[in-house]
Amino acid sequence: MRIDLHTHSTASDGTDTPAELVRAAAAAGLDVVALTDHDTTRGHAEAIAALDGLPRELTLVTGAELSCRVDGVSMHMLAYLFDPEEPELLRERELVRDDRVPRAKAVIAKLNGLGVPVTWEQVSRIAGNGSVGRPHIASALVELGVVPTVSDAFTEDWLADGGRAYVEKHETDPFEAIRLVKAAGGVTVFAHPAAVKRGRTVPEAVIAKLAAAGLDGLETDHMDHDAETRDRLRGLAGDLGLLVTGSSDYHGSRKTCLLGEYTTDPEVYGEITRRATGAFPVPGAGGLGAA
Missing domain, CATH: 3.20.20.140 (Metal-dependent hydrolases)
Structure with a gap:
């Protein structure tokens, strides 16, 4: 089994x-x-x-x-x-889910400040009907050629906890x-x-x-x-x-x-x-x- x-x-x-x-x-x-x-x-x-x-x-x-x-x-x-x-x-x-969109937009703003041309429209397209999260932003970084894989986006340089583009969200x-x-x-x-x-x-x-x-x-x-x-x-x-x-x-x-x-x-x-x-x-x- x-x-x-x-x-x-x-x-x-x-x-x-x-x-x-x-x-x-x-x-x-x-x-x-x-x-x-x-x-x-x-x-x-x-x-x-x-x-x-x-x-x-x-x-x-x-x-x-x-x-x-x-x-x-x-x-x-x-x-x-x-x-x-x-x-x-x-x-x-619902509290956690409702915080995902403003958090994603804040991450995107940080990435823009680091010179990465990622947009909310790009991330939203990747997320589709799903609850938007860091993996969708990581996929956008892969599309842009910033990192080779989604896993490579989860480092201190980018999206990992405490990383340059990290933003906290409501967590239980x-x-x-x-x-x-x-x-x-x-x-x-x-x-x-x-x-x-x-x-x-x-x-x-x-x-x-x-x-x-x-x-x-x-x-x-x-x-x-x-x-x-x-x-x-x-x-x-x-x-x-x-x-x-x-x-x-x-x-x-x-x-x-x-x-x-x-x-x-x-x-x-x-x-x-x-x-x-x-x-x-x-x-x-x-x-x-x-x-």
């Missing part, structure tokens, strides 16, 4: 539509895929509708990747199987995020907690406090973690009683990671579904559209 619990669509900063992502997940041989766009559940309905047209069975886990900040350090919290209409969590997600306190997700019946996993290439990371002492506050797991097997880091995180998770997950963090053609590049153990997936009360995985019938 192959399970990928972290992917993105055009509802945020991926390049596949939700339906395309679901079809790609089936083609990649996945049995379970989670759609976890940044601070939005807008792609869920389209992804669910696409399940019945697949040539093989695929189960969809609904979720989101929440933008958080603690002690000045940005972090991402994967939230699974929560009630998307729960008022408090919905209100907080992770302790509050855990409370909100749990109140909505969901499960929380700290995404790529040791991705040092992205900037400062959250200290292990803070992760321990998050675990005490109800954090469910750590995303350990991820492209931004080397083997030594994965082993360290696995040990930390064991010490703190946290679940260990693995995921691709797939963004379509925007990043080099592939669907199913890293996966989650079926027993861990089963525990996530047992803990969730806000929503349930959506199974696809498989084969109905394959004639």
Whole structure:
């Protein structure tokens, strides 16, 4: 059983539509895929509708990747199987999303000040209907020939936390995020907690406090973690009683990671579904559209 619990669509900063992502997940041989766009559940309905047209069975886990900040350090919290209409969590997600456009325009202004001729029209075109974010601006820098890849834009020279063109946005306190997700019946996993290439990371002492506050797991097997880091995180998770997950963090053609590049153990997936009360995985019938 192959399970990928972290992917993105055009509802945020991926390049596949939700339906395309679901079809790609089936083609990649996945049995379970989670759609976890940044601070939005807008792609869920389209992804669910696409399940019945697949040539093989695929189960969809609904979720989101929440933008958080603690002690000045940005972090991402994967939230699974929560009630998307729960008022408090919905209100907080909207606050984060509403701040994305003014933040993007402020980043563009900084880039212009650095001599980069990026425009809001260019970034808006790249974002399409998705929630605009730094990856869209990074794609614009690639189009302009400023950097060779999206990843190369996330350095101190450009868009990384504290970089020359970095601008803060509204981000949720992770302790509050855990409370909100749990109140909505969901499960929380700290995404790529040791991705040092992205900037400062959250200290292990803070992760321990998050675990005490109800954090469910750590995303350990991820492209931004080397083997030594994965082993360290696995040990930390064991010490703190946290679940260990693995995921691709797939963004379509925007990043080099592939669907199913890293996966989650079926027993861990089963525990996530047992803990969730806000929503349930959506199974696809498989084969109905394959004639």
